[in-house]
Amino acid sequence: MNYRFANRMEGVTGNAIREIFKLLQKPEVISFAGGMPAAESFPVTDIIRITDEVLSQSGSKILQYGDTEGYAPLRDTLVPWLTGKDITATAEDILITSGSQQGIDLTCKAFLNPGDKVLVESPTYLAALQILKTYEADAIPVCTDEEGIDLADLEEKIKKHSPKLLYLIPTFQNPTGKTLPLERRKVVVDLAVQNDIVVIEDDPYRDLRYKGQALPAMKSFDKLGNVVYLASFSKLISPGLRVGCAVAPQEILRKMIIGKQATDVHTSNLSQAIVNQYMKEDRLDPHLIKICADYSVRLNKMNQMLEQYFPSELTFTHPEGGLFIWVMLPEHIDAQQLLQKSIAKNVAFIPGTSFFADGSGKNTMRLNFSNSSEERIETGMKILAQVMKEEMV
Amino acid sequence: MNYRFANRMEGVTGNAIREIFKLLQKPEVISFAGGMPAAESFPVTDIIRITDEVLSQSGSKILQYGDTEGYAPLRDTLVPWLTGKDITATAEDILITSGSQQGIDLTCKAFLNPGDKVLVESPTYLAALQILKTYEADAIPVCTDEEGIDLADLEEKIKKHSPKLLYLIPTFQNPTGKTLPLERRKVVVDLAVQNDIVVIEDDPYRDLRYKGQALPAMKSFDKLGNVVYLASFSKLISPGLRVGCAVAPQEILRKMIIGKQATDVHTSNLSQAIVNQYMKEDRLDPHLIKICADYSVRLNKMNQMLEQYFPSELTFTHPEGGLFIWVMLPEHIDAQQLLQKSIAKNVAFIPGTSFFADGSGKNTMRLNFSNSSEERIETGMKILAQVMKEEMV
Numbered sequence: 001m002n003y004r005f006a007n008r009m010e011g012v013t014g015n016a017i018r019e020i021f022k023l024l025q026k027p028e029v030i031s032f033a034g035g036m037p038a039a040e041s042f043p044v045t046d047i048i049r050i051t052d053e054v055l056s057q058s059g060s061k062i063l064q065y066g067d068t069e070g071y072a073p074l075r076d077t078l079v080p081w082l083t084g085k086d087i088t089a090t091a092e093d094i095l096i097t098s099g100s101q102q103g104i105d106l107t108c109k110a111f112l113n114p115g116d117k118v119l120v121e122s123p124t125y126l127a128a129l130q131i132l133k134t135y136e137a138d139a140i141p142v143c144t145d146e147e148g149i150d151l152a153d154l155e156e157k158i159k160k161h162s163p164k165l166l167y168l169i170p171t172f173q174n175p176t177g178k179t180l181p182l183e184r185r186k187v188v189v190d191l192a193v194q195n196d197i198v199v200i201e202d203d204p205y206r207d208l209r210y211k212g213q214a215l216p217a218m219k220s221f222d223k224l225g226n227v228v229y230l231a232s233f234s235k236l237i238s239p240g241l242r243v244g245c246a247v248a249p250q251e252i253l254r255k256m257i258i259g260k261q262a263t264d265v266h267t268s269n270l271s272q273a274i275v276n277q278y279m280k281e282d283r284l285d286p287h288l289i290k291i292c293a294d295y296s297v298r299l300n301k302m303n304q305m306l307e308q309y310f311p312s313e314l315t316f317t318h319p320e321g322g323l324f325i326w327v328m329l330p331e332h333i334d335a336q337q338l339l340q341k342s343i344a345k346n347v348a349f350i351p352g353t354s355f356f357a358d359g360s361g362k363n364t365m366r367l368n369f370s371n372s373s374e375e376r377i378e379t380g381m382k383i384l385a386q387v388m389k390e391e392m393v
Numbered sequence: 394m395n396y397r398f399a400n401r402m403e404g405v406t407g408n409a410i411r412e413i414f415k416l417l418q419k420p421e422v423i424s425f426a427g428g429m430p431a432a433e434s435f436p437v438t439d440i441i442r443i444t445d446e447v448l449s450q451s452g453s454k455i456l457q458y459g460d461t462e463g464y465a466p467l468r469d470t471l472v473p474w475l476t477g478k479d480i481t482a483t484a485e486d487i488l489i490t491s492g493s494q495q496g497i498d499l500t501c502k503a504f505l506n507p508g509d510k511v512l513v514e515s516p517t518y519l520a521a522l523q524i525l526k527t528y529e530a531d532a533i534p535v536c537t538d539e540e541g542i543d544l545a546d547l548e549e550k551i552k553k554h555s556p557k558l559l560y561l562i563p564t565f566q567n568p569t570g571k572t573l574p575l576e577r578r579k580v581v582v583d584l585a586v587q588n589d590i591v592v593i594e595d596d597p598y599r600d601l602r603y604k605g606q607a608l609p610a611m612k613s614f615d616k617l618g619n620v621v622y623l624a625s626f627s628k629l630i631s632p633g634l635r636v637g638c639a640v641a642p643q644e645i646l647r648k649m650i651i652g653k654q655a656t657d658v659h660t661s662n663l664s665q666a667i668v669n670q671y672m673k674e675d676r677l678d679p680h681l682i683k684i685c686a687d688y689s690v691r692l693n694k695m696n697q698m699l700e701q702y703f704p705s706e707l708t709f710t711h712p713e714g715g716l717f718i719w720v721m722l723p724e725h726i727d728a729q730q731l732l733q734k735s736i737a738k739n740v741a742f743i744p745g746t747s748f749f750a751d752g753s754g755k756n757t758m759r760l761n762f763s764n765s766s767e768e769r770i771e772t773g774m775k776i777l778a779q780v781m782k783e784e785m786v
Contacts, residue, residue: 001618001642002589004557006506009648012655036458044452051444059437063631065429098491098657105656109527113399131655134502164397196395225394238456240662249394255402262405262524263498264491268661269633 007114012133024348030380032302032367033348035174035235035323039371041291042238046283047274054273062269068261070096070245071272077279078245085206086220087229089247095256098267100204100232100244102260104167105131107200107228107246110255112137117163121149123326123355123364125174125202128167139357146317148173148180151187158195165198170218172205172322175355175366179320185218192226198252204232204244207288209321210296225249233275235323236288241271292321298369298377299325305381311392323370326352329363333391336362342387347380400507405526417741423773425695425760426741428567428628428716432764434684435631439676440667447666455662461654463489463638464665470672471638478599479613480622482640488649491660493597493625493637495653497560498524500593500621500639503648505530510556514542516719516748516757518567518595521560532750539710541566541573544580551588558591563611565598565715568748568759572713578611585619591645597625597637600681602714603689618642626668628716629681634664685714691762691770692718698774704785716763719745722756726784729755735780740773 024031055062062071069075075091082089097103104127112118114136120128122141132139140161143153149168157163166188170180180188192199201218219229232244246256260266278284302325306316316327329335335351342348352364369377417424448455455464462468468484475482490496497520505511507529513521515534525532533554536546542561550556559581563573573581585592594611612622625637639649653659671677695718699709709720722728728744735741745757762770 001586001591003591003644004504004589005648006502006504006509008506009503009651012651034458039453039457042453042456044448044456047452047456048445048448051448052441055437055441055444059440060432060435061633063435063437063440063633064432065427065627065632098661101655102657109399110402111397111399113401116399127655127658130651134652134655193394196397198396234458239458239658240454240456242657242659242661251396255398258402258405258523259527262494262520262527263656264495264635265520265632266635268491268635268664270664270667271661274663 008134008136012130020348020350023343026346029346029348030372030376031348032369032372032380033350034371035368036371037235037239038291038294041294043278043283043287046278047238050274050277051270054277055270058273062273066266066269068257068266070094070267071269071276074272074276077276081279082247086216087247093247093250093253095246095248095253095260096267096272097244097246097260098242098264099234099239100202100230101127103228103230103244103246104128104200104202106256106259107165107198107252108132108135108137109259110252111164111198117161119154119157119161119163119166120357121168121173122357123175123352123361124167124357125169126354128202129357141357144176144178146178148178148184149188151184154188155191158191158197163197165200166192167200167202169202169205171203171215172208172319174205174322175324175350175352176326177317177319177322177324179215182215185215186221189218189221189226193224197226199227200230201227202230204230204235205322207236208292208295208323210292210299212320219247225251228252236284237275237278241268241274243267243271243275295323295370297374298372301374301377302367302369302381305378305385309382309385311389313392323368325367325369327365327367329365330392331363333363335365338365338387338391341391342384345383345387347383347387349384401527401529405523413741413743416736419739422739422741423765423769424741425762425765425773426743427764428761429764430628430632431684431687434687436671436676436680439671440631443667443670444663447670448663451666455666459659459662461650461659463487463660464662464669467665467669470669474672475640479609480640486640486643486646488639488641488646488653489660489665490637490639490653491635491657492627492632493595493623494520496621496623496637496639497521497593497595499649499652500558500591500645501525501528501530502652503645504557504591510554512547512550512554512556512559513750514561514566515750516568516745516754517560517750518562519747521595522750534750537569537571539571541571541577542581544577547581548584551584551590556590558593559585560593560595562595562598564596564608565601565712567598567715568717568743568745569719570710570712570715570717572608575608578608579614582611582614582619586617590619592620593623594620595623597623597628598715600629601685601688601716603685603692605713612640618644621645629677630668630671634661634667636660636664636668688716688763690767691765694767694770695760695762695774698771698778702775702778704782706785716761718760718762720758720760722758723785724756726756728758731758731780731784734784735777738776738780740776740780742777
């Protein structure tokens, strides 16, 4: 049988991170790869109790087909939650998605024809790059500095490429951990307005802030319908439930709903009902305080290890939240080769090149600190420092 | 803001059925629309207990990110289940999908470029037509007779259009309830082999058989990798959980996995763990015996009402299972107009035209019997008969 696959599948390989995951099943591997929450942080007991309650009360509704837009009680619950992020939305402005990644996919599905240009931060979330490939769009990298996307380069790339979309993660960016300052957020929205660009504001890490002051979402400056805002409960409650949400102008949201009807009809009602009840019981904020305290200790530990044990030639970011530290090695060091050596010693991370639309960044790496205990961070980082020193001799 | 939407969104309106659903929220409406299982049939008590058990045992695994391919214990459990349908597959041949609709979407994503031709039964599942539109593919209707797809027309359309895919529901078809005979199944697979066509065998109703003998799936005749087989637990356990599966040749499955990575990462682990445990406890077969007994009574009731109260000018199918009866009205009757009148009297159904790729079938309608009690079927069908008689005067 000679399969005639679609053009969109050419050159789309599996997500590098998810392939590395499979190598990490061994319990002895200390993994700074992935972007997983700490498994021990999941509110299992609460979720067991809540599941019993919601199914006892509304089992025949939850187990039945639901609305594509989402479980109505959850959409209502999200309205005040979004207000707390300075985002004004009604329930009708919200689409529940099967993880916020589906929000990226559905926005792209609504807008992109083959050859369309999409601006992305360089580096950016690698699954977003994958999604763009499946729409046969051109991802155009925009330079970033220590505070995030570079406005001069953004303006230049807009003029040069007339992009339809700009995808960015303004807060505790994946993979760098950087946060875009207030003034730049406003300018990005202004540039979008002036150039008829839709901004996908992917914001899954915002509530994982360990120090400093929260900044308003770019969506809060969106007066003319230029911003699709994506939130996720994967990092806040549980990724295994697959619940996120999109807040978008009505005209865009209608297209996204049609796109979602055609792909999975609706998100698991049970997952939605669990997230809804968890939030309605006001359990999310205390849970966040707890996990932020844990993650903060882990971030500090990893930071301290980088300063104390690693060669002084490397530089790294100092995020105030999120899940990642980004490390830049000397130009001649290939992080991919480093990974082979560190995996042989049971320590894993993600080589940074996968996050670059243009395949650059061979000398960069992403370190996740949320999913390892302080002890394992100490052990793993010492091994990694040793591997690195040997590589840099 | 001037939105520049993708070409794929042109002419794609919302799914007609899901739009009608919203009109049916009033409890006084007797709905023969939709394709929902009976809400009172859901095994709520078992699912509450099972959820408690799986989360207590494996909570931190279930709530964490999972594999795109699916929850490994569920993939293992499905192997013998598929053997019971004469389908030989290993766990590696199975992809867990967010409902079997995602299986259609991912197969199309793997294969279709704009303008590609896909053969479909006429009429066919309307969401499949929607999906084809989102891939800008051309759905080519193939004639059907009382036993399903017409082989002569199939061969002619294959010659004329060189289609990449053939989508069909061979058992208790949606919307007609027809079942393709054994010999035709074999010929369809042979034609696919001879013409390098991939067949999507959508099989969500197979286990809802109320009389007669089960037929082997077309997948069981697939020796050369031409068939993607889709099963669903929506009609068997619960649609709200959104769990289905695809069984496909490795080369196709890999593309589908890449497509799924990019859209929802993986299906809700909790939903998958519930379905897995329910099947491992051997609860599915006794549950099917129970719901088949209920649905059989409802099918018979609806059939009896059609024979007793409806004008003799109409004809209808006599399915041995599934969820639907298909009704053909005299040529001059417009089912859409009929719907307006019956909805005014609180009875709903789906006008058949939505199921035709070419927009024909104005004088057809689909009736669902699974989601109404015998009493409501009797009441609703009497009203519908009255409305129809008035229309046919």
